Amino acid sequence: MAKDFRIGMIGYGFMGRAHTNAYKRVSDFFDLEYRPVLKAACARNEESVKAFAENWGYESIETDWKQLIARDDIDAVDICVPNNLHEEIATAAAENGKMVLCEKPLAIDAEQGERMCQAIEKAGVPNMVWYNYRRVPAVTLAKRMIDDGLLGRIFHYRANFLQDWTIAEDLPQGGAALWRLDAAAAGSGVTGDLLAHCIDTAIWLNGRISTVNAMTETFVKERMHNLTGKKEPVEIDDACAFLCRFSNGSLGLFESTRYARGHKALYTFEINGEKGSLKWDLHDLHRLEYFNYDDDERVRGWRSIHVTDHGGDHPYMDHWWVPGLQIGYEHSFVHQVADFLEGLATGQAASPTFRDALETQKICDAVLSSAQSQSWTEVA
C-alpha cells in the first residue's frame, strides 16, 4: 500500500492546473512508494478556489496561504503563484516542516534565492524547483547522449525562447493575468520568465556558465497598470539576448522576446560538438535531431529520432503507451513528480533542488547586470 503524499497547492492558474494534472496522473503510470493526495487548494478568491478544488478533486480549500502551511494534514506545499511571493511562502512552509515544490524562477534575484536556500537547508526538508523541460524525454535523452560522450568536445550552445503576446501597446500591466509585465511581481521580464528555462536546460546539459554579455530592450515604455489604474513605466525586459562562455570552453548564444510576431512558445536549442550535434524544438517535443559525424559518409546527415521507444532506450517512455506513440507537454510535469517521489523513497533528491536552481538565478542576475553596464559580467 503506497504512503500518502498530501499536497497543499497554492495558486490555481496555468501551473496550478499543470501540477495538479501531474499529481492526478502519476500513480496510474508509475509504480511509486508514495501516492499524491490532493489535500487542499489555496487562493485568495473563495468562490474561484472552491470551483477549482471541486473541478480538480481537492478535498478542501484555504484562502490564506498562512493557514495552509500551518495545517498538519499537509506534507508538501506547491507554490504556483507569481514570483514575488515565492520567498515568503517557501521560507514559512519550510519553517513549518513542509516539503516545498516551488515554481521557477526560484526567486526575484539571487540574493533572495540564497536566503531561500538557507531557509530550506536549515529546515532540512525535501525541495525542488519546477524546471520541467529537463523531463521531456527527448531533452533527457540529449543529456544521456552528451554524458555518454556522443558529441565529444562541445563548441557551441544556442537557445531561443520566442513569443509574441505583448506587442499591443494597449495591453495593460499588473494584476491577475498580467503580473508578468509588472516588475514588482515578476522581478524581470523574459529573462526570469523564459530565458531561465533555457539557462536551466543549458547548464544541465553543458555545465557552468562563467561570463555573460547581454542586451535587453523594453519596446513599450509605459502601460496602464491594472492595480493603480494609471499609466506606469514598464520596468521589465521585453527582449533579451546574450552571449556567454561556458566553463568547458564552449560558447553560448541565447535569445528571448515576447515580440517575435508569429511565435507563441518557440523554445529551441542546438548543441554542436566535435563528433556530432543535437537540436530540439518544443513545438516538436517528442523528436531529437542528431547529426553523427561517424556515420557512413553515404548516409551521413541529420536524423530525427522519434523519442517513443521502450526497453529503457528512451527515458520515461516505458511508462506510457506503446513504442511509436508520443506524449506531450503535460507529461514533463508527471515525470517531475515521479522523480521527486522516487527521490523521497530512495533519499536521493531529485534535481533541480533550490540550491541547483540558484545557479540559474545567478546567471539571470549577471545577464541583467551586464545589459545595464553594457559589459562582460562574471556569474557570481
Ligand SMILES: NC(=O)c1ccc[n+]([C@@H]2O[C@H](COP(=O)([O-])OP(=O)(O)OC[C@H]3O[C@@H](n4cnc5c(N)ncnc54)[C@H](O)[C@@H]3O)[C@@H](O)[C@H]2O)c1
Ligand atoms: N514551469 C513552467 O514552465 C512555468 C510556466 C508558467 C509559469 N511558471 C511559473 O509559475 C508561477 C505561476 O505562474 P502561472 O502562469 O501559473 O500564473 P497564473 O497567473 O496563471 O496563476 C497565478 C495564481 O496565483 C494565485 N495567487 C496570486 N497571489 C496569491 C496569493 N497571495 N495567495 C494565493 N494565491 C495567489 C492567483 O489566484 C492564480 O491562481 C510563476 O512563478 C511562473 O513563473 C512556470
